[in-house]
Amino acid sequence: MSKKTSFLGLKLWVLICICVGAFIVIILCILSVWVTFRKRSKTSVERFSLSHIPNVSKDIKVDRVGTLTSHESLFQPVLEKSSDKNSDKTLVHLGETKSSDPDNNTQCSSVYHHERGLSSISWEEGSCGTVRKHSSLLHGGLMTASPLIGLPEISHLGWGHWFAFRDLEFSTNRFSADAVLGEGGYGVVYRGRLVNGTEVAVKKLFNNLGQAEKEFRVEVEAIGHFFHNCFALLGNIIVYYLLVFSSSSPTIWMLVYEYVNNGNLEQWLHGAMCQHGILTWEARMKVILGTAKALAYLHEAIEPKVVHRDIKSSNILIDNEFNAKVSDFGLAKLLGSGESHITTRVMGTFGYVAPEYANSGLLNEKSDIYSFGVLLLEAITGRDPVDYARPVNLVEWLKMMVGTSKAEEVVDPGLEVKPTTRVLKHTLLAALRCVDPDADKRPKMSQVVRMLEADEYPIHEARRNRKSRTASMEIEAMKEITGQTDPENMSRDPEGHISETTHA
Numbered sequence: 001m002s003k004k005t006s007f008l009g010l011k012l013w014v015l016i017c018i019c020v021g022a023f024i025v026i027i028l029c030i031l032s033v034w035v036t037f038r039k040r041s042k043t044s045v046e047r048f049s050l051s052h053i054p055n056v057s058k059d060i061k062v063d064r065v066g067t068l069t070s071h072e073s074l075f076q077p078v079l080e081k082s083s084d085k086n087s088d089k090t091l092v093h094l095g096e097t098k099s100s101d102p103d104n105n106t107q108c109s110s111v112y113h114h115e116r117g118l119s120s121i122s123w124e125e126g127s128c129g130t131v132r133k134h135s136s137l138l139h140g141g142l143m144t145a146s147p148l149i150g151l152p153e154i155s156h157l158g159w160g161h162w163f164a165f166r167d168l169e170f171s172t173n174r175f176s177a178d179a180v181l182g183e184g185g186y187g188v189v190y191r192g193r194l195v196n197g198t199e200v201a202v203k204k205l206f207n208n209l210g211q212a213e214k215e216f217r218v219e220v221e222a223i224g225h226f227f228h229n230c231f232a233l234l235g236n237i238i239v240y241y242l243l244v245f246s247s248s249s250p251t252i253w254m255l256v257y258e259y260v261n262n263g264n265l266e267q268w269l270h271g272a273m274c275q276h277g278i279l280t281w282e283a284r285m286k287v288i289l290g291t292a293k294a295l296a297y298l299h300e301a302i303e304p305k306v307v308h309r310d311i312k313s314s315n316i317l318i319d320n321e322f323n324a325k326v327s328d329f330g331l332a333k334l335l336g337s338g339e340s341h342i343t344t345r346v347m348g349t350f351g352y353v354a355p356e357y358a359n360s361g362l363l364n365e366k367s368d369i370y371s372f373g374v375l376l377l378e379a380i381t382g383r384d385p386v387d388y389a390r391p392v393n394l395v396e397w398l399k400m401m402v403g404t405s406k407a408e409e410v411v412d413p414g415l416e417v418k419p420t421t422r423v424l425k426h427t428l429l430a431a432l433r434c435v436d437p438d439a440d441k442r443p444k445m446s447q448v449v450r451m452l453e454a455d456e457y458p459i460h461e462a463r464r465n466r467k468s469r470t471a472s473m474e475i476e477a478m479k480e481i482t483g484q485t486d487p488e489n490m491s492r493d494p495e496g497h498i499s500e501t502t503h504a
Ligand SMILES: Nc1ncnc2c1ncn2[C@@H]1O[C@H](COP(=O)(O)OP(=O)(O)OP(=O)(O)O)[C@@H](O)[C@H]1O
Pocket: 114, 115, 116, 181, 182, 183, 184, 185, 186, 187, 188, 189, 201, 203, 238, 257, 258, 259, 260, 261, 263, 264, 310, 314, 315, 317, 327, 328
């Protein structure tokens, strides 16, 4: 050890000490660089989460002056910083959540009527209620749907499909006026084309952080729920491709959906699409049946169920084959089975809101069923439920017409080929059951689907009816719903259906 070495004439033990010392210094340097690096990346994610997603795990509600207050946890987001150097965006990625079910009491209720283009808010003191929420959301890349094949790698972040903000900007020609599809209460919707040719609709939420954030969160919760439960059944529900917001200032929130290319039911019945012709009875019923199936799925096939809360004709998009796509889950509510919720504010669209929900804030799937009934009446009559020019609302008018044996006069006069009397009565009966003022008497959506399908396959259904229903039951149903008391006005058609007799 004390021997001199050829290296600077140093003794062997000195040389060994120098080597060990140098080795320790190098290790320490590497460690400190690694610790500093980790600390920095953690800080940047935390700084982002605090400034841009203030506690996204909270459900939110709008208080009396429209500001946001937090409620309870449903979904916990995981924030991921994009690795794209050129981009000015950060992506929000929804992660797995823990179950939470704290009870929640509310004090007062308000009524919020969101009309087309106009909003009016009135407040009512109301009752208290309890809500129990469940949550579950799964990682799993369920949204690697074929229309998105060939798009950038940035999409592989759990479920959902993610894009760079600048890609969306590019796809919509920088959100140009030409690309505008329409404007709703929460934002402007643009048509876009992704680099692989897929057409999308991009909703750029208004830069009112409160409302935008609210809509963003609620839609994310609802769609996360569908994706988790059953992607395959989404046929009649709008498909979301991705969720993205820009971290640029001011923050821009966006939701991106599959593009549905044939307008919406409101446009076909009362608006811009009328120039393409009058929607036939068959097309109307196809759209209505698709909507009914989507609601049956939301209410009965998944747990927790989803109450849409804003079923109306402008939220029913239509594709080339006249398939319905239920869209706009911005007001959706998740409820456990058999649960109701008494809300602090009633939200929905004037003309479609169920009476018990408007009066006391009581919310469950029956309020969607009422709105669906109004939608069905709208499709039958071609009348706009949101029409102040008319002295009585659509439901009351309809009941009055049916009650005075003028059922055949309610059909949209624009229809060239009218439905048969039997089909009309059957469809009216389904609609009137849905708008029954007693929520408990409204049928379940799956029953409504069966009633409507009976019109598509009447002979089949007639056989089933003969076996399972008695004539007196049907007479009772019609009498009860329309206020009709004279059994003489009921007749039996050749297939054995009981219907009301009309007098020309
Ligand atoms: N995925 C989509 N594909 C094609 N058009 C769409 C799509 N989503 C929305 N639109 C259209 O964009 C317009 C605005 O839609 P949006 O859902 O924001 O508002 P709305 O339903 O008309 O009103 P509200 O905000 O009161 O619900 C509508 O004309 C709608 O038909």
